[in-house]
Amino acid sequence: MKILFFGDVFGKPGRELLLQELSKLRWEFEADFVIINAENLADGRGITEKVAKSLWSAGVDAMTSGNHLWDREEAIEYIIKEKRLVRPLNYPFNTPGNMLCRLEKNQHRLDLICLTGQIFMPPCDSAFHAFDEFMTRRSEREVSLLVDFHAESTAEKRALAWHLDGKVAALVGTHTHIQTADAEIMPQGTAYITDVGMTGAHDSVIGVKKHIVLERFHTNVPHRFETSDRGLMINAVWIELDDQTGKAIKIKNIRRKQELI
Ligand SMILES: [Fe+2]
Numbered sequence: 001m002k003i004l005f006f007g008d009v010f011g012k013p014g015r016e017l018l019l020q021e022l023s024k025l026r027w028e029f030e031a032d033f034v035i036i037n038a039e040n041l042a043d044g045r046g047i048t049e050k051v052a053k054s055l056w057s058a059g060v061d062a063m064t065s066g067n068h069l070w071d072r073e074e075a076i077e078y079i080i081k082e083k084r085l086v087r088p089l090n091y092p093f094n095t096p097g098n099m100l101c102r103l104e105k106n107q108h109r110l111d112l113i114c115l116t117g118q119i120f121m122p123p124c125d126s127a128f129h130a131f132d133e134f135m136t137r138r139s140e141r142e143v144s145l146l147v148d149f150h151a152e153s154t155a156e157k158r159a160l161a162w163h164l165d166g167k168v169a170a171l172v173g174t175h176t177h178i179q180t181a182d183a184e185i186m187p188q189g190t191a192y193i194t195d196v197g198m199t200g201a202h203d204s205v206i207g208v209k210k211h212i213v214l215e216r217f218h219t220n221v222p223h224r225f226e227t228s229d230r231g232l233m234i235n236a237v238w239i240e241l242d243d244q245t246g247k248a249i250k251i252k253n254i255r256r257k258q259e260l261i
């Protein structure tokens with residue numbers, strides 16, 4: 001089984017880049033499943049049904065999320081009804097959204113969950129405890145599991161990687177919007193990267209026009225953030241799982257500059 005996972009797709013520039021490149025990348029990497037982190041799809045803040053629709057039509061199979069998922073009140077009903085979109089598992093029980101997505105295609109099955117970190121992030125339960133509790137309830141353990149760990153702290157991500165090694169097929173980090181250079185197969189067969197990075201405009205500060213963020217740091221005066229459209233780049237990982245064991249055998253980071261045609 002081959003999986004393409006795109007890190008935080010940011011705003012219109014990120015969406016348009018993905019729409020332009022997805023079919024080529026899917027063919028190049030022979031991907032069975034395409035998954036994206038969708039917390040910044042709508043102008044950097046949350047998701048809407050309309051923007052999600054365009055990506056489903058382009059061949060995205062599932063979406064993970066994070067702390068920005070609920071930024072748009074008008075999308076709450078959609079977040080509840082869209083079964084291909086997962087919200088963080090370790091948020092309060094009544095938080096809107098689905099916690100598990102199962103993908104089935106080409107004789108392959110893949111389960112998908114998302115967790116958030118506790119360090120420099122909005123309050124949530126421990127990702128470690130939430131994962132352990134999830135596993136005690138999980139019956140179909142033969143189905144491979146991919147976890148998006150949406151977190152700021154590299155230490156928290158790395159620690160969770162050791163906790164999950166051998167228990168999940170892949171643990172991919174998101175949220176920082178900066179790709180890390182540490183993609184590896186852990187000793188017990190889990191594919192891991194601390195952060196997949198951002199698909200969007202990198203001539204920016206994590207997706208936002210840089211002069212606005214600089215002004216904020218210089219003055220502490222808040223200004224409305226605007227999405228940058230310069231320096232577009234795909235940030236993703238490609239993961240291959242062994243069809244017999246379900247364990248990961250390859251992970252490759254993808255980091256490509258590409259302008260819109
Ligand atoms: Fe993000």
Ligand SMILES: [Fe+2]
Nearest residue numbers: 066067068175
């Ligand atoms: Fe985030």
